[in-house]
Amino acid sequence: MACSALFILDLKGRVILSRDYRGDVPLKLAERFITKLNELEESGKPSPVLYDEGVSYIYIQYSNLYLMAVARNNINAAAILLFLHKLREVFTHYFQELEEESLRDNFVIAYELLDEVMDFGYPQFTEAKILSEFIKTDAHKMEVQARPPMAVTNAVSWRSEGIKYKKNEVFLDVVESVNLLVNSNGTVVRSEVVGALKMRTFLSGMPECKLGLNDKVLFEAQGRAGKSKAVDLEDMKFHQCVRLARFDNDRTISFIPPDGAFDLMTYRLSQNVRPLIWVECLVEKHSRSRTEYLVKARSQFKERSSATNVEILLPLPPDAITPTVRTSQGAATYAPEKEALIWKIKNFPGGREFLLRCKFGLPSVEAEDETQGRMPPIRVSFEIPYFTVSGIQVRYLKVIEKSGYQALPWVRYITTGGEYEIRMG
């Protein structure tokens, strides 16, 4: 089932752009949408799919815009929501920043794009790279009108022919993001690592790439188990360029990459890993007007690695008065708008422990409702370069092109804190 129209609205619900694909919904609907949304927001329950009088509104919010699809049919909600995100990516690719201004400045191109990404409400092509050869922006418009590029018509829909670079390079970033949830009693409720192989390719022609990982399944199949460290990755998901059948057969990751940046692969690791940065907060209430936090932050990874840009967000009561802080490392500042103390540590080597002491007062008169609910959790963000939790390693990245050029692969590893929450007692 297809959707009827696409709208791009500002946050007040005014239409900036719209494209009516099927002519079965009035374009005034946008007003209804915003009324409905406001109604639901008051009751606290707006979801990305709204229903009002026979029409479904499916929308995402991005910067100061709503991207919205409307339909009368029972359409595929998951697909349309994803489509809207892809549309957002396409716009971002074209206008760098996607926001009201850039859209108004470029509305002609935006219309052209809306014309190509969907036909009669059915998604068609949403690869920005491909579309950009098809729809030129003013910045690099060509004199002669291009024909539809081969890519729109051949099987390799994500890459067009005839790409040329002086220097052929590939950048591969292995990024692992750690999600952690620790209960107030110190038990790890949930820990999860979401990994991604992010690639940026600057390669000429139609290169064949092959990627080798220290994949446990592969090593076992080759009888090399135990010789070197191998990782067991769960639920790997690949970019559409990867030949999945080949991977299923012999675990080879082979592909013709798109041009530019893309996520080659994502994976997940749900076995319990030791929290990389552990934070404990001891709250001492000396008196009503004097409370003290004693915070310990410990890095629980090997000494040769080092975390950078560590930021620990320590929640304070909303009515805290004049917090004074001392730290053994880094600097801490009070951010009243976040009702929190932000402790920043530029460099946090492995196997170390740093301390923070914070004293603050509370108004001597008790607030009306003393029990204001639980404190938000302590949140930690960090980056550990040259390190992965899973131990994944890129063994090789081969690039073969018929012109025979040598491509330079650059591989980086980094681990970051994702949803990293430690609940306060």
Add this chain to the structure above:
Amino acid sequence: MPGEGKSRGELGEIKTQLAALTGSSGSKGDAVAAKKDLFKKIINYMTIGIDMSSLFVQVMTCGVSNSEDIVLKKMLYLYLSTYAQSNPDLTLLTINLLTKDCKDQDPTIRGLALRSLCSLRVPNLVEYIVSPISQGLRDGHPYMRRTAVMGVLKVYKQDSSAVKISGMLDTVREMTLKDADAQVVANCLSVLQQVGVVQSMISRVFVYAMLNRLKEFSEWAQCQVLDVISTYRPSGEQEVYDIMNVLDDRLSHSNSAVVMATVKVFLHLTLSMPATHQQVLERIKDPLITLVSRDHYETAYAVLAHFHLIAQRAPIIFSQIYTSFYCRMNEPSYIKQLKLEILTAIADETNAYEIATELTEYVNDIDEQLAREAVRAVGTIALEVQDVAGIVERLLGFLEIGKDFITAETIIQIKDLVRRYPDIAEACISSVASISPSDIEEPEAKAAFVWILGEHGQGIQDAPYLLEPVAANFAAEEVRVRLALLPAVAKLFFKRPPESHRLLGITLAAAAADTNQDVHDRALLYYRLLQRDPELAKRIIQPASAGIANFSEEQSAELRDRIFDEFNSLAVCYKAPSSSFAQAANEEGGEGEDLVGGSPARPVKMVDEGSSLLSEHEQEEAAAAEHLQQNGTSTPTTTATAAPAMDFLGMGDLLGGLSAPAPAAPAVPAGPPPLALRSQPALGPPEFQQKWSTLQPSARFTQQLSASGLGLIEANGHKDFCTRLGLANIMTMASGGAPPTYRFYFHAQRAERDTRILVETIVSKPAGSASVTIKADDQDTADHFASQFKERLANL
């Protein structure tokens, strides 16, 4: 937005500029650039909602003269397709230009022109469009063919007969199997699916051919193909395994829509193979979890909604990964709410304690909505999973948090819990008794509180005194509180007469003086009962309570199955089958659903849990009424009255005496004379709709259908069935719906009078029955018609 006057001036200016540029003789490049700027301006105005349609002729003549510039052309086309509908006479002029461009050398231009041509949506132009599309279907370039295929659907929407006559659908059908370009094939499938003929094409050969080419398709096209494949019913298990093997790698695709489409195929293929179905659920668990933790919140939301659906069907599969559904601080509330629902669904003996512990965290959350939901979730888990210690304690603990809304929510949960498990009442009531009624503001909670005090008053020392302030303030309370107070006070009176006597007096007096009919009538009923026979009153008002084994679920299993059939669609997000919110899937039946406009319920129906309390009262009341009839009064009505709750007022009798002989008596040999119906009654859809919404249902019944009857109804797109009824002068207003449920609206008119008869018939295939609602201007006609129609259905 500029004022009317200004925009008119602006329009005039643009018009002059257009005229000047049309005739301009300057250098070509300059002319094109100037035109582009002007066109941009026009489209900009158009976008912000200023009507630019009056410039139609000028824009066209100006645009045509420099049509070699592609951007200018695109703007011109955009303008034309926006305003064609408001200028149907002038549109004919553009047809020439567009058809000419459909033969351009450049496939881009051909495609653009054809797409615009098909988007004009001016009815009398269809004849001009058919031939360019037919040519487009045979075009050498896939870009053009893609556009042409979609064009077929666009024309079909306007004029389906034109498409059928032209034979284009057959061409599209052939192209589905033969075209070299994957996107063309995908678009063909979209067309055939919408037109409703794809089902007839699905065969083993077809499915295998599609699967073999699947990797050529773009991500979106893959979703389209998989959606079609999910309706295929393989002939044997081996085939199912083959298909799943081929598709298994799709679960590793990074596009979540592809993953979801694959999941749908897997689930639907294995429906009749329970063991394999379980394995499939195990298999899809991980990919789905990844989508939830990796994707944008919005897509995660859609995936979670599906998770919820699956979790309700097979909670055991997910009971060990419950931590995946713990909420994070930053998640939007729609995610948190779904996660709570999933946690509730998968709670069992093995994980209930942990889940309840986690939920307790949310109860303390600053977000009130989440906190409330969390209390409800703990309550539901306590209801469902009874053997786990500690959950009820958690619930009782919430009362000590000291926030009014949490106390309120908790009391409502405790009320249900006590109704279900009377033996835990003792543990609960002491905590409840410590609450002061003045702390409870919310009517639903207050009603629950009052109920607990009434039902378990023997164990609460202060019960009468806790209720007294409520009674004293009777008139100011909400109806549901007043309604709850009456039985509560009465029950308390039976348990502790001396203490409650005064309370009962105050309450009855206040209630009898109430302006609300329900409250007033109930007070009188109680009063008379008590006056006549206190022992009997006790039996009626306070029947021996045994725990309630099952609360009716908010969603029946059957409804869930129907939603499951529509996996991967909005229906899952709304938790309601598409028939309640969307147009029918098939174009042919499109009108049926819409006819009764407002009547389909809102899809997102929040189940009002508190209503269970009320409905229990209603049951009590109904029981009381029945009692009264059997024992007390002399009315010789049978127990099987249609509406016992009303009957005790004598209403049923009153009506029964007036109306024709009981309708449910088809066995009477010399039944009522057949109702003569006027042939060819005229009634337009608007009148029907208007009448339908104003009339009250006069008769309802459900009729079992024979297999051959069902077959007849389904055959030939319902046409046979409708024709048959038409012969009996029962006309079809609309028919529609998708298997397994069909919906029909009929109308008829009584011959000798002007009485209209409107009929809604909902045929449920799995149940093999038809539920019929009849609305007529008078009751007599409705009853007559009902028995006749019933017989007709039975003898199909």
